[in-house]
Amino acid sequence: MDHFHLSAGQDAIDKISALGLAHLGDAVYELMVRSWLCLHGKATNAGLHKAAVKYVAAPAQAKLARAILPLLSEEEQAVYRRGRNSHTAAVPKGASIGEYHAATALESLFGWLYLQGRTDRLNELFEAMMEEAAHAI
Numbered sequence: 001m002d003h004f005h006l007s008a009g010q011d012a013i014d015k016i017s018a019l020g021l022a023h024l025g026d027a028v029y030e031l032m033v034r035s036w037l038c039l040h041g042k043a044t045n046a047g048l049h050k051a052a053v054k055y056v057a058a059p060a061q062a063k064l065a066r067a068i069l070p071l072l073s074e075e076e077q078a079v080y081r082r083g084r085n086s087h088t089a090a091v092p093k094g095a096s097i098g099e100y101h102a103a104t105a106l107e108s109l110f111g112w113l114y115l116q117g118r119t120d121r122l123n124e125l126f127e128a129m130m131e132e133a134a135h136a137i
Helices: 009-016 020-038 047-057 057-073 073-082 096-117 120-137
Strands: none
Touching: 009 047, 009 096, 020 073, 020 096, 020 120, 047 057, 057 073, 057 096, 057 120, 073 096, 096 120
């Protein structure tokens, strides 16, 4: 199995909880952020870590997620809502409950898209988020 270029069946994906999708989506999103930062001149480890935290923290994810909401299909919106409405045990300090739920929703969507092998769509949404980041973060 190629774990970088997945194309899981819908039955398999439907069996994964929203928090399972968010767990995977968190890694997908962070990898995209780290790649983007490396390609945009953040060369030192300290600079990379500080910059990555700025984008992957729940408040930033929540803010950037708002930028892509109008771009989501009905099916993507349903996945986003499922992630947002999932019950989480704890909220990290520095984030409101609303921000944490929005970040979980975004991560669920990214995990869902990744499992389907929809990397073009992931890139499209990520680019829209990073355009927003230039103005918002």
